[in-house]
Amino acid sequence: DADVTQTPRNRITKTGKRIMLECSQTKGHDRMYWYRQDPGLGLQLIYYSFDVKDINKGEISDGYSVSRQAQAKFSLSLESAIPNQTALYFCATSDSGANYGYTFGSGTRLTVV
Amino acid sequence: AQSVAQPEDQVNVAEGNPLTVKCTYSVSGNPYLFWYVQYPNRGLQFLLKYITGDNLVKGSYGFEAEFNKSQTSFHLKKPSALVSDSALYFCAVRTYGNNRLAFGKGNQVVVIP
Numbered sequence: 001d002a003d004v005t006q007t008p009r010n011r012i013t014k015t016g017k018r019i020m021l022e023c024s025q026t027k028g029h030d031r032m033y034w035y036r037q038d039p040g041l042g043l044q045l046i047y048y049s050f051d052v053k054d055i056n057k058g059e060i061s062d063g064y065s066v067s068r069q070a071q072a073k074f075s076l077s078l079e080s081a082i083p084n085q086t087a088l089y090f091c092a093t094s095d096s097g098a099n100y101g102y103t104f105g106s107g108t109r110l111t112v113v
Numbered sequence: 114a115q116s117v118a119q120p121e122d123q124v125n126v127a128e129g130n131p132l133t134v135k136c137t138y139s140v141s142g143n144p145y146l147f148w149y150v151q152y153p154n155r156g157l158q159f160l161l162k163y164i165t166g167d168n169l170v171k172g173s174y175g176f177e178a179e180f181n182k183s184q185t186s187f188h189l190k191k192p193s194a195l196v197s198d199s200a201l202y203f204c205a206v207r208t209y210g211n212n213r214l215a216f217g218k219g220n221q222v223v224v225i226p
Binding site: 004031033040041042043045048050090092099101102103104105106107 | 122145147149154155156157158159162164203205212213214216217218219
């Protein structure tokens with residue numbers, strides 16, 4: 001099993017629908033992140049969490065919300081999806097400490113029509 | 114603030130030739146630097162990191178990177194490129210006390226047979 005698992009892998013949804021992307025990890029890391037990837041724009045941070053009670057907005061949090069259900073689970077919701085939220089979404093985890101990098105999931109490709 | 118610049122959108126190289134992917138950074142304090150690779154339809158995978166010590170660091174798949182403090186650079190190199198090295202490469206930086214990695218926009222590497 002993968003260290004960081006994202007579901008679903010692909011999703012097509014209609015404008016205005018609510019959708020949840022899920023992320024679970026077996027790394028035992030406290031820190032979890034949601035990123036969005038668009039061609040030519042690199043990775044943009046949506047939300048991040050350093051423990052179950054700590055949730056922080058990233059660079060592009062408008063239109064998104066998150067829930068940290070447990071240390072191992074961090075979900076991203078689009079309350080009312082719009083076409084410009086079509087993108088590749090990644091979950092990542094890390095240990096505390098600046099010398100640790102991130103472990104990424106395989107991504108969720110979301111298309112809003 | 115911390116930031117990373119990857120000045121080239123795409124790097125084309127013939128198979129067997131040396132490969133270089135450029136990265137420059139801007140931070141206050143000592144940088145911790147990372148390189149990640151993303152293959153099609155996959156998440157980002159860790160290649161190597163510089164934390165302290167020897168300026169030349171070696172990583173996975175024959176890649177290495179050289180930290181140059183005076184030029185604030187951390188270029189990724191491989192002596193002999195393979196077609197299978199064709200992928201998207203991301204440079205990232207953080208500093209002690211900063212909780213998040215800052216990613217560059219990524220470089221598409223195309224290795225021509």
